[in-house]
Amino acid sequence: MRFIMVLLALLSGVAWAAPSSVAILQYHHIGDDTPRVTSVTAEELEAHFAWLKDNNFTVLSLAEIQQRFDSGEPVPEYTAAITIDDGWRNVYREGLEVFKKYEYPFTIFVNPKLMREASSQYMSWEQLLELQKYGAHIANHSNSHWHMTWRYENECEQAWRERVLADVLDAQEEIDKHLGEQPRHLAYPYGEYDVALETMLAEHGFIAFGQHSGPWTPYSPKTAIPRFPASAQYANLETLATKLKSLGLPLVAAEPKEMLVSSDNLTPSFRVEVVSTDDFNPNQMNCFAGSDVLQPRWDGNIFHVQLRKELPIGRSRVNCTVPSVSEEGRFYWYSHPFIRADQRGRWPD
Numbered sequence: 307m308r309f310i311m312v313l314l315a316l317l318s319g320v321a322w323a324a325p326s327s328v329a330i331l332q333y334h335h336i337g338d339d340t341p342r343v344t345s346v347t348a349e350e351l352e353a354h355f356a357w358l359k360d361n362n363f364t365v366l367s368l369a370e371i372q373q374r375f376d377s378g379e380p381v382p383e384y385t386a387a388i389t390i391d392d393g394w395r396n397v398y399r400e401g402l403e404v405f406k407k408y409e410y411p412f413t414i415f416v417n418p419k420l421m422r423e424a425s426s427q428y429m430s431w432e433q434l435l436e437l438q439k440y441g442a443h444i445a446n447h448s449n450s451h452w453h454m455t456w457r458y459e460n461e462c463e464q465a466w467r468e469r470v471l472a473d474v475l476d477a478q479e480e481i482d483k484h485l486g487e488q489p490r491h492l493a494y495p496y497g498e499y500d501v502a503l504e505t506m507l508a509e510h511g512f513i514a515f516g517q518h519s520g521p522w523t524p525y526s527p528k529t530a531i532p533r534f535p536a537s538a539q540y541a542n543l544e545t546l547a548t549k550l551k552s553l554g555l556p557l558v559a560a561e562p563k564e565m566l567v568s569s570d571n572l573t574p575s576f577r578v579e580v581v582s583t584d585d586f587n588p589n590q591m592n593c594f595a596g597s598d599v600l601q602p603r604w605d606g607n608i609f610h611v612q613l614r615k616e617l618p619i620g621r622s623r624v625n626c627t628v629p630s631v632s633e634e635g636r637f638y639w640y641s642h643p644f645i646r647a648d649q650r651g652r653w654p655d
């Protein structure tokens with residue numbers, strides 16, 4: 307399909323194809339006695355893995371995908387990646403048989419400090435070492451699993467920088483010490499980041515993953531790579547299938563770059579510039595903000611979305627989708643994250 311599309315595009319003089327798009331699935335707990343909102347059961351996990359197999363998906367490690375994107379190599383048309391945050395002990399207990407059966411590569415993002423302080427809740431280094439035999443890669447979820455963008459009261463930027471950087475580098479050092487040097491991949495706790503944090507991580511060679519949804523493409527910012535939550539209500543394979551097959555918009559830039567909205571702007575807007583609109587009809591794009599469905603305003607290759615309903619305190623995301631013209635049944639998917647703080651500049655986990 308992709309080949310024919312490229313051929314047609316070349317023949318018609320329009321050399322544009324959908325970018326390589328990888329759906330990264332994001333899990334936390336595996337079990338039926340953990341908070342449902344962040345859990346899949348072992349049966350659901352197995353059903354997801356079976357679905358990937360039955361639908362001829364290629365599952366690649368994050369490092370392999372990154373390397374291909376960096377070298378301009380495409381990934382197979384249907385590619386997914388698997389990530390599991392926090393390193394809960396139930397991931398080993400409930401997931402081991404599934405990991406063994408499928409031997410898909412997957413990444414577990416761990417918090418070494420929490421592993422030390424609450425060892426009964428988290429996987430041990432020995433368990434992580436064992437999972438490496440069945441496809442696990444172990445990466446950084448910060449040492450402490452805090453809200454990384456929060457500054458302490460009276461903390462200056464330099465002090466915040468030093469504190470957060472030490473937290474990340476200490477975690478990396480411990481991971482590398484126990485498991486051998488691992489790629490510098492970080493999943494932001496709660497999917498929260500700001501430009502100062504992104505800049506610092508990039509300077510130290512990290513790529514970083516959020517919790518806003520959408521596929522990873524070569525156009526994704528390297529310190530704001532989206533992932534699809536796959537737990538709880540998102541575990542449903544009918545809706546998950548649409549996400550797994552989704553295409554990434556070929557982004558040039560998205561504004562605002564900060565997730566945090568100013569306290570006097572409760573209905574923020576955002577704008578996104580794309581390389582091309584050749585493979586979709588801009589008028590068919592819909593953006594979903596809570597229960598509100600918004601039509602973006604297009605201006606050439608740039609679309610603007612103005613929220614109408616006040617953002618609640620905490621994290622929100624606006625998901626925009628539009629059908630692909632060339633690939634029937636597939637949608638382009640873009641998600642814009644926002645955070646609204648309370649009067650103290652804080653928000654719930």
Ligand SMILES: [Zn+2]
Nearest residue numbers: 391392495496
């Ligand atoms: Zn986490």
